[in-house]
Amino acid sequence: MPDKTYKNWKTVTEADFVSLFIKTWFAYISTLRTMFPEAYNRRGDKKYLDAYKKFYKTTGYKKLIIDENIMASIEKVYQEGRNVILEKYPEYYLWDFYNINENFDFTYKQIPPDKSECLIVGFKMNRNRGTKWSFIITGFVRLFGKYYGEEYNENLNFRLNISDILNRSPEYIAENQGVSEQDYLSWLLKEINYSVTHEIVETFKTMYEKATYGKRVITKIHNLEKQAISAIWSIFSLNAKDESSKSKDEMELDRNTYEIVRQRPLNYFLYHRDVEWQPVRDMTASEERWYKNLYKILKTTSILWFLDFVYRLRNALFHEIIDPLDEEWQIIFKNAYLVLKEIVDINIVEIEAKR
Template sequence: MPSQDTTRKKYISWLSLIETDYITMFIKTWFTFLASLQELVLDSNDTRERRGDRDILEKYKEQLFNEILVKIDEDFVRNVLNAYLKAKNETLNSSPFLRDYFEIFYTYNDNYYQEFLYVYRGKTTKLSLKAHLNSRERHLKIILTDDRRKFRDYFGADSIETGFSLSEKVKNSRIFEEKGKFIEEVLSTVRKKIEHIINSNKRLSERGKQRRINFLNDECLRDIERKLYEELDIKNIFPRRPHNAIDDINQSTLEIPNKPQYFDEELTKWFLDFAYKLRNILFHFIIDPMDEDWQSLFEYSYLALKHLTEENIRILQERGVRK
């Protein structure tokens, strides 16, 4: 059993490691952070059985704000939000990693399904939206159904199915945040699918093709579009991340006027997933270490991770004193 003096010196040496180029500091702090997690959440059996950063991180998240009472201050919150905004709007926006970050920037309602109906003279036009996982990609399935004979005659079926990969759209992030942009994307996807069906019919004259396109726009989608604007709530599909934080702050000043009680916990756990993604980029890909955007992103991320590491060490020191 190490003496209290030996333990204290170990924790002081850990702290000294994280005080020294921000990418390097983030890496050093990540390993120091993991070392603190090992002592906070793992017993001797866990140490033998568990492998990898992810397992330890998940166990830490389970105990965070229950057994492990870290203190969250406004500097931590600002650093996390700055890292979020920097990554989403600048650093990752032009990088090949952006698709991998879709689920970090946006939560995703796996159970989302909604129908939008328009009934006229006993005939129904229906657009259904369903979120689903397809080949490990998050997709939105779109089905347009119409029970009019004219629809079937024009397009060869009672329903047309299409959709798009959500992660591929992450560069156009406004579609996940603005209802109008999302509705435009949905209707554009439907139009492209049906126009492809129309143009593939070699027997149709240009006049016949235009007649079908007019029917689609004027008699099918126009009323469905109105229903979408009336009934769709974008946050039922994509709650913004980090959770509700973005709605509660002034993005120019990062002031938080009315901080909800759950804000600290949700934001902190979001940041842990975000930091783990940054760790993966550093360990598995090549980035330009002198790039100003990357340095700025890692500065904010380092400062936030440093705060959590210091809090973990404080808790470990207090446990040592109680023993």
């Protein structure tokens, strides 16, 4: 039988990244305890981790130079982590790689000078109090005006709990093994969009049953209903749009007005490892500045995603959910260790500078 000692040694060296990760994790937590003593909590480290993310968003990002090596390690953690979770832990996929935007707030207004056919549409996202993953979309369609001398004035409210849709994520993943970033986000947005549209149609149906308007005004309101639905569909379409395909006007929009669901760090993150974020076309100076800023956002949000994911990675390891000798996990721990070590080094510099 051939000697396979060399393979065993190779396995040990790769598995050692698990122990390196563990030791670096404790070094990381130790720096946070020194940096944020006010976050002390006997129950765990979550408050320290939240304090560090807040610090990173405000000033810390200026001190951590995210070069190509760090980004490459984050991308490896992301890619291998996504593969493992899609295959073995689909119930965590949505929450590990996407974010339901609680700051989403959309308003559409169509008010002509003569105020003859006025339409206002609005909806926003809210989280149910006392729950972690229960989200409510609340909205309204306001229409008023005068048509053929007859006035109309309606304010229609709708409400949708999207928790059932979010909870169907594991089932969708199981039915579409190896689903792409594009297809997954498209499915999620489509399901929410259809449900929102259904609520609006049902709300209008109730109004039609009670309305005392003439046929001409009812026809006009039908048209306004279609315009309201079209405005909402355009938002979902923009939410799914690739950054490199956006027009100048779309670039200038506040993301909270159209991003209902966000992939973390940014939509189609892995796709853009091979395809440039910046489109291949002549651009104005303001467009070039927008894409330059997008790269900065990408780096910042990549670290924030990593900080959240590495915490869940730590939990999985400490609860013995994973196989440390599995090749994919070895890649994840190796690259997670490399990034975390950089963060620890920066934190130590920060601590010593204050002393």
